[in-house]
Amino acid sequence: MQTVIAGVGSRALAALIDAMICLVALIVLGAFLASLGPPRVPSSTGPDVLDAWTAAIFFFAVFCVLWGYYVVFEGLADGQTPGKKLLHLRVVRDGGYSVTFGASAVRNLVRLVDIQPFPCYAVGIASVVISESGKRLGDIVAGTIVVREAVMKQLAPLVPKAGGEGAGPVALHTTLSEDEYTVLEHFIQRRGALDATRRGQLAAQLASRLTASLDAGSAAAMPGASDLARLVRLYGVERDARARGVASRHEKGAARERNVIIATRSPRWNAFATKLAEAQRIGLRSLGEDGLREFVAEYRDLASDLARLRTAARGRESPELFYLSRLMAGAHNLLYRARSFSLLDVLRLLMVDAPREVRRSWRPIFLAALLLFGPAAIAYTAVLRQPAVASTFIPSGMLDRAEEGVRRAREGRGYITDPQIFRPVMASQIIANNVQVTFAVFAFGITAGLGTLLVLVLNGVSLGGVFGLYASKGIARLLLAFVAPHGVLELTAVCIGGGAGFLLAAALLIPGPRTRKRALVENGGRAIRLIAAAIVLLLAAGTLEGFVSPIEWWPLEAKLAVSGATAALLALYLSSGRRPAPTLPAGGSSTAGASPDEHRELLGLGGRG
Numbered sequence: 020m021q022t023v024i025a026g027v028g029s030r031a032l033a034a035l036i037d038a039m040i041c042l043v044a045l046i047v048l049g050a051f052l053a054s055l056g057p058p059r060v061p062s063s064t065g066p067d068v069l070d071a072w073t074a075a076i077f078f079f080a081v082f083c084v085l086w087g088y089y090v091v092f093e094g095l096a097d098g099q100t101p102g103k104k105l106l107h108l109r110v111v112r113d114g115g116y117s118v119t120f121g122a123s124a125v126r127n128l129v130r131l132v133d134i135q136p137f138p139c140y141a142v143g144i145a146s147v148v149i150s151e152s153g154k155r156l157g158d159i160v161a162g163t164i165v166v167r168e169a170v171m172k173q174l175a176p177l178v179p180k181a182g183g184e185g186a187g188p189v190a191l192h193t194t195l196s197e198d199e200y201t202v203l204e205h206f207i208q209r210r211g212a213l214d215a216t217r218r219g220q221l222a223a224q225l226a227s228r229l230t231a232s233l234d235a236g237s238a239a240a241m242p243g244a245s246d247l248a249r250l251v252r253l254y255g256v257e258r259d260a261r262a263r264g265v266a267s268r269h270e271k272g273a274a275r276e277r278n279v280i281i282a283t284r285s286p287r288w289n290a291f292a293t294k295l296a297e298a299q300r301i302g303l304r305s306l307g308e309d310g311l312r313e314f315v316a317e318y319r320d321l322a323s324d325l326a327r328l329r330t331a332a333r334g335r336e337s338p339e340l341f342y343l344s345r346l347m348a349g350a351h352n353l354l355y356r357a358r359s360f361s362l363l364d365v366l367r368l369l370m371v372d373a374p375r376e377v378r379r380s381w382r383p384i385f386l387a388a389l390l391l392f393g394p395a396a397i398a399y400t401a402v403l404r405q406p407a408v409a410s411t412f413i414p415s416g417m418l419d420r421a422e423e424g425v426r427r428a429r430e431g432r433g434y435i436t437d438p439q440i441f442r443p444v445m446a447s448q449i450i451a452n453n454v455q456v457t458f459a460v461f462a463f464g465i466t467a468g469l470g471t472l473l474v475l476v477l478n479g480v481s482l483g484g485v486f487g488l489y490a491s492k493g494i495a496r497l498l499l500a501f502v503a504p505h506g507v508l509e510l511t512a513v514c515i516g517g518g519a520g521f522l523l524a525a526a527l528l529i530p531g532p533r534t535r536k537r538a539l540v541e542n543g544g545r546a547i548r549l550i551a552a553a554i555v556l557l558l559a560a561g562t563l564e565g566f567v568s569p570i571e572w573w574p575l576e577a578k579l580a581v582s583g584a585t586a587a588l589l590a591l592y593l594s595s596g597r598r599p600a601p602t603l604p605a606g607g608s609s610t611a612g613a614s615p616d617e618h619r620e621l622l623g624l625g626g627r628g
Contacts, residue, residue: 023166023167024152024165026167027153029106029167030108033105033106034102035102037088037101040088040102048080049077071442071444078451079447081451082450086458093118093123094118097117097348103165106167107167108167108168109168110164111166111348112161113162114340114341114344115340115344115345117351125543126158126161128462129156129157129465130143131458131463133146133156143155143156152164153165159536160465160539160543193265194256194257195229195232195257195267196267199228201335202225202228206222206250207254219246222245223246261278261282262278262282265278276327277328280328284324291318292346298314318347318354324343369551373548373555373596374592374594375548375597376545377593378593379545380519380549383522383525384515384518385518386521387460387513387515388514391482391513394476395483398481398482398484400487402488406488406491409484409488412480412481413481413488418488421489424498425494427497428496433497433501433569433570434497434500434569436571446561446564450558450561453560456474456478457515457553458516460475460520461546461549464519464523467527467528468521468524471517471524475513478513485498486498500574500575500578501568503568503579504563504564504568505560505563506560507585508585509560512560515550519545519549519550519553522545522546523542526538526539526542556589
């Protein structure tokens, strides 16, 4: 399938279409929820429990649509949301492989940085324009790329016509190395877009670099010709030599087979592409039993070709490698993908892989905790010793609430008025807000950790300052009684999110023996498992904060007991997944021949670290 990098305009239009779909979906959901229940006559009693639960469901649905729409569609539809599908766009991993749920989650969470300054999307647009492969920051971290798939479904014929340019004795090797040929090919393809002066300058520079090849090849038989004409001649000869399967100069071992593989196998790839397109259009059943057996056999042959081509390419990207990877991804999705995602995979991610990653990443999480609780302790001490400094960094609304807290404490009331029937709404809003804060702490790790550090320090100063303010007024118990039930889980989740952000920062600053590109992708995969653990904790914390923390008649001791119970459950959760998962017996997988580890890797729910 012929592909090109998607441009800013087509991606923006696809995003606009997807945004309209989300808006329509929320309007329909709101209308449906409003129609639930029997008609009621308006009264002065205000909303009832049904209204509260309806509003809570709607708020939670808004959060799920805004954050889950892209991940679900990209994960289940092979990288295409409805908007992308209309414009023939697709998200794929580097090399053409299908995007996983994990990679999709990473690229869409980092959208928080790409969209800045909200809602201009200036950071993302600048990244797409600057990047040679049109990647925004989310794509860089996730190791993904957005491509536009043209209507042509096959590779152009590779073997030149008999008697055409370049025909003659088969050389032992080409006159250009692969790197030299790649540079020449890029110039030849772009020469029409260059002005005459610039084109001449580049042609002279390139001819100087390739003097030996020009003098030794057929271009030497063009005395008096311009540098550009000689380069075009050399490119035609080199292209045709590769099409005949001639090995590239300086290549050894498996790399010498690359051109032979492409020249001899591409007709079979094109034939398989035609069959695949038909099967995708009307389904595998249309192939019949014998046709399906043949399809699977060809799929396995192409898998072998892909392995050989990848080995021969030695890490170089090429249109043929991308094309074959996309064929394999499409066939795999048709054969396996629809049955590979299950609730068991999600549970394993949340209950095994995520806690295991938290233990593995204790160092960045500990750093995040220091940056949260260190400033909190300093702010607490400063306000406790000199209450007047509170007004310099604590919002006026919080200062007024503290003054009101003195009165509420005398009356035996709680930190806030118990919302009672509005508890569901409060819980849903708190969960959504806290999860989004955690997303931000992670996403801003792409700023070399500066954004993550800033968010943690500011939240620590705010937390410590408010506690110091209440302590200076002698009403710390009032605030502690509210925070205790959910605080352990909520603050731990923030530290885990900070650890995820520092994993991205570490990939940029200290990648080790890895390239920064590879380090970002690998650390991004680890970080998304930390975010999964944080979400589990925040769901529980938000529920407690909405339903338990506001209860005014519970004594402080009872709420501290809840806090102790959450700490024990947290320790139990983080210790899960220590034993390796049992291996399924042969035939135990529901994916017809693909191993469980293979499918977990494709889903992005696991990882070797």
